Amino acid sequence: MDKKKILEVKNLRTYFYTHEGVVKAVDDVDFEIYEGETLGVVGESGCGKSMTSKSIMNLVPKPKGKLEPGSSIKYYGLDEVVDITSLSPRSKEMRSLRGNEMAMIFQEPMTSLNPVYTIGSQIIEAVRLHQGVSKEEAREIAIEMIRKVGIPAPEKRVDEYPFELSGGMRQRAMIAMALSCNPKFLIADEPTTALDVTVEAQILDLMQDLQDEFNTAIMFITHDLDVIGEIADRVMVMYTGKVVETASVDEIFYNPKHPYTKGLLSSIPKIGNKEELVPIEGTVPNLTELPKGCYFAPRCPHAMDICREKMPPTFDINEEHSVKCWLSEKEGGSMNEE
Amino acid sequence: MLNYIIRRCLMAIPLLIAIxxxxxxxxxxxxxxxxxTYIAEQQRLGGEVTQDRVEAIKQRYGLGQPTYVQYFKWISGFPRGDFGMSFKAQQPVAKIIKERIGFTILLSLATVLFTWSLAVPIGIYSAVRQYSVFDYVFTFIGFIGVAIPNFLLALFLMFIGVKFFGADLSGLFSMEYMGEPWSFGKFIDMLKHLWVPVVVVGTGGMAGLIRIMRGQMLDELRKAYVQTARAKGLSEYIVIVKHVARIAINPFVSTIGWMLPGLISGGTLAGIVLGLPTLGPKLLDALKTQDMYLAGTIMMLLSSLTIIGTLISDILLAIVDPRIRYE
Structure with missing residues (x-):
């Protein structure tokens, strides 16, 4: 791949120190995102998807949450490479990245916008903060963005409050706000989960159009594999804070290697498929009481003795496909040096 | 918005009549x-009441006529500023209230200003630094403020004043300025006295307000829009003050409704202990001596202020929170 790298996450470990013990919300995660591509991040609730994105935005809840030493998040969008982990969350440098270079769209469009300010003023706030333009110019930019995300009558809508818009319109407003400063990297944390399917399809189309226009790198977090199939170029499957499989979207759907990925795929319904759905047995283990060996072993139908003893390393199936599973060693995958 | 205000004003009219x-x-x-009552009072004081005087009073208050006539005679005086006579003081009620209302409002506004200007920032800070030393210390101080009765604190402060500073802190003025025309010296003298009742009455309400503000802030800080604001790259100060506190302040605005009557009657005990020229002690006095026109007028004033206060807080709420405006 000769595309320009935007973000590189290495050995990211985000731990929470609670009364019950240390919660390893993100446990040794490595990945990269390139310009103009969409990386889908899939997994069940509590697998560390959202905490990975919060770590990148440097918004991990303090004081309980902490990035462990050795974690590195490098941003390549500027002339100089910035290591986000070295910046204080409230520092000027970090704030000039947030919302400007990297933006975020949240799950709940109902609650993610401040209810007492108009959507226009919330967009204008971000634009003025990062671009240093006058009020009037910022308003023009806001109206233009609202038009771009397909909200009708933008000159009127700019002065409306979030509660005057429907859920889909609010999410569009949220996207307008996130993209108002032309970020090179966008995190979308389950942006369509709270919306109904027709609106979901529109929002996904919109995000793809805007991605083509601005060449934005998108990290798309969801638990919905259909959405992944729709929007992602590459997919990263997470389980209990670890990346268990990374591959291109086609590989994930047609040649999944990890039993967890296979389990996820066989538990989604397909039209015309009369076979019964197969759910993954059991539940995600408590992050403070993780089993020995592979964290998925207790739920895995193919678990071997080694799985209950040793955490598998990451094996490369091919250039774009890597799996963290002992089965792949048997199948002849080469061990990843890192 | 204008519609909303007009509707609220119209709704206040039947309420006032009922009250x-x-x-x-x-x-x-x-x-x-x-x-x-009047004749008995006069005779007790050794005076004689002429038949003419009796007739005049009968005529004035519609005595001997049906109750509704008496009511209309009483209420029709209100627009003219005639609230009847205080039997005890032998003065028009209007005059008694006029003498005291200025100081009452001054004192109360000063108290509200004092309480709010401390409670709001402390509440915000306590929430942002939840379970910090600061949070615990102010929770503790606040609860002590609630636990100590106003009059005790008033007595204590007066005792300190006399014992250590040789100053009499009671009343609103020192002896030499009593009954004097306004001057800069008198103003300064008043400020010297004013802080005592302000602190005494203010500390009582402060803890409650701090808790409200803190609780509201904690509720709001958990909400998703706070994360959005941070993700925009706003500074923590802007996030807290412009986005979170702006919404958390709502319950404060709604308290204005019952704050206005509290301005008049609040601090009655402290007023008595400190000998303040405010309306609170006067109302208690009027009720004790069955000085019914005076008591009735003060009660009427309190009720009207409750309605006006509610109206003001509703309008302010509509200004602060657009979600209410459009309902």
Whole structure:
């Protein structure tokens, strides 16, 4: 791949120190995102998807949450490479990245916008903060963005409050706000989960159009594999804070290697498929009481003795496909040096 | 918005009428008529009441006529500023209230200003630094403020004043300025006295307000829009003040409704202990001596202020929170 790298996450470990013990919300995660591509991040609730994105935005809840030493998040969008982990969350440098270079769209469009300010003023706030333009110019930019995300009558809508818009319109407003400063990297944390399917399809189309226009790198977090199939170029499957499989979207759907990925795929319904759905047995283990060996072993139908003893390393199936599973060693995958 | 205000104003009118009727019933409740009370009072003081005077009073208050006539005679005086006579003080009620209302409002506004300007920032800070030393210390101090009765704190402060500073802190003025025309010296003298009742009355309400503000802030800080604001790259100060506190302040605005009558009656005990020229002690006095026109008028004033206060807080809420405006 000769595309320009935007973000590189290495050995990211985000731990929470609670009364019950240390919660390893993100446990040794490595990945990269390139310009103009969409990386889908899939997994069940509590697998560390959202905490990975919060770590990148440097918004991990303090004081309980902490990035462990050795974690590195490098941003390549500027002339100089910035290591986000070295910046204080409230520092000027970090704030000039947030919302400007990297933006975020949240799950709940109902609650993610401040209810007492108009959507226009919330967009204008971000634009003025990062671009240093006058009020009037910022308003023009806001109206233009609202038009771009397909909200009708933008000159009127700019002065409306979030509660005057429907859920889909609010999410569009949220996207307008996130993209108002032309970020090179966008995190979308389950942006369509709270919306109904027709609106979901529109929002996904919109995000793809805007991605083509601005060449934005998108990290798309969801638990919905259909959405992944729709929007992602590459997919990263997470389980209990670890990346268990990374591959291109086609590989994930047609040649999944990890039993967890296979389990996820066989538990989604397909039209015309009369076979019964197969759910993954059991539940995600408590992050403070993780089993020995592979964290998925207790739920895995193919678990071997080694799985209950040793955490598998990451094996490369091919250039774009890597799996963290002992089965792949048997199948002849080469061990990843890192 | 204008529609909303007009509608609210119109709704206040029947309420005020209903309140005036209830107040009048309260005035009529004590046995005997005002006239009898008055004559008895005059005779107790050794004066004679002429037949002409009796007739004049009968005419003035519609005595001997049906109750509703008496009510209309009483209420029709209100627009003219005639609230009847105080039997005890032998003065028009209007004059007594006028003497005291200025100081009452001054004192109360000072108290509100004092309480709010401390409670709001402390509440915000306590929430942002939840379970910090600061949070615990102010929770502790606040609860002590609630736990100590106003009058005790007033007595204590007066004792300190006399014992260590040789200053009499009671009243609103020192002896030499009493009854003097306003001057810069008198103003300074008043400020020297004013802080005592302000602190005494203010500390009582402060803890509650701090808790409200803190609780509201904690609720709001958990919400998703806070994360959005941070993700925009806003500084923590802007996030807290412009986005979170702006919404958390709502319950404060709604308290204005019952704050206005509290301005008049609040701190009655402290007022008595400190000998303040405010309306609170006067109301208590009027109720004790069955000075019903005075008591009735003050009660009427309190009720009207409650309605006006509610109206003001509703309008302010609509300004602060667009979600209410459009309902």
């Amino acid at each position: 005036s009727i209830v107040t009048f019933i309260v005035i009529k409740l004590p046995p005997g008529s005002y006239l009898e």
